[in-house]
Amino acid sequence: MPNSGRISGNVVSARKGGASFEIIVKGKAAHSGVNHADGVSAIGGLALIITELHALTDYETGVTTNVGLINGGMSSNTVAAEAKAKLDLRYITKEQMVDAMDAIQAIVDMPRLQGVTASVRLISAFHPFESSMSDGLLAHYQTQAESLGFSVEGEFTGGCSDAGFTSSMGVPTLCGTGTVGAKMHTEGELCLLDTFVPRTQAVAKSVLLLP
Known part of the structure; x- marks a missing residue:
């Protein structure tokens, strides 16, 4: 996921x-x-x-x-x-x-x-996930998101993920492409279900149309 x-x-x-x-x-x-x-x-x-x-x-x-x-x-x-x-x-x-x-x-x-x-x-x-490893892929993802009717920017976060491992190997990486959510690791953790389909479509198009 x-x-x-x-x-x-x-x-x-x-x-x-x-x-x-x-x-x-x-x-x-x-x-x-x-x-x-x-x-x-x-x-x-x-x-x-x-x-x-x-x-x-x-x-x-x-x-x-x-x-x-x-x-x-x-x-x-x-x-x-x-x-x-x-x-x-x-x-x-x-x-x-x-x-x-x-x-x-x-x-x-x-x-x-x-x-x-x-x-x-x-x-x-x-490993840290440094922004230099996401620039090109982010621009590609943004193009696909816009074709589906929504805009998105890249954001820095203090939490760790496996994105640090892939980016440290020189692999272009983008993270946080799942459903929009908040309050992680708390009893109030949530995700916005109406973002599930468009976000999934954006990932699929990004993968299928990789240059």
């Missing part, structure tokens, strides 16, 4: 790339009342790491970092021996991807608290 079109009616001509990481921090357990000083908090170490990871966000360049899930410890009266976090990274170019991944690794590797160790592993990654 094609990715849904934007609520504006536009198709997607460029996307951010994204990567997901798991960070594991290990400390030393201790009773927080009896022998607090003997423990080293993995949660405390993770908190320091998260602060620096979030500082990598730069809205002007389009790079964002988000630790959206954390867990650790066993009880409130125990100094936590382990803590984990899931990190989301977004970027616009391959160069940003490489630089950000290097920065993440350096932050995790940096010693902060004696007795705390940290590691990071890449879970998944999407």
Whole structure:
């Protein structure tokens, strides 16, 4: 199924790339009342790491970092021996991807608290879908859409898709050619059914009439 079109009616001509990481921090357990000083908090170490990871966000360049899930410890009266976090990274170019991944690794590797160790592993990654790989195909699609009675523009979005893989291989790519929709990944997710037929026709004509 094609990715849904934007609520504006536009198709997607460029996307951010994204990567997901798991960070594991290990400390030393201790009773927080009896022998607090003997423990080293993995949660405390993770908190320091998260602060620096979030500082990598730069809205002007389009790079964002988000630790959206954390867990650790066993009880409130125990100094936590382990803590984990899931990190989301977004970027616009391959160069940003490489630089950000290097920065993440350096932050995790940096010693902060004696007795705390940290590691990071890449879970998944999407290449960015850069606009240079959609220009020609977008113009072709727009011609077919106009022949069917509707106009459409290309639009940039921060979400990832497989379009990043095809475009990174040098394959002309266009995304978001499905039915117009909105509020993805929420209970209010929707698609406009009256856009199903014309959008499908535009894709079919675009494929059949490729130069």
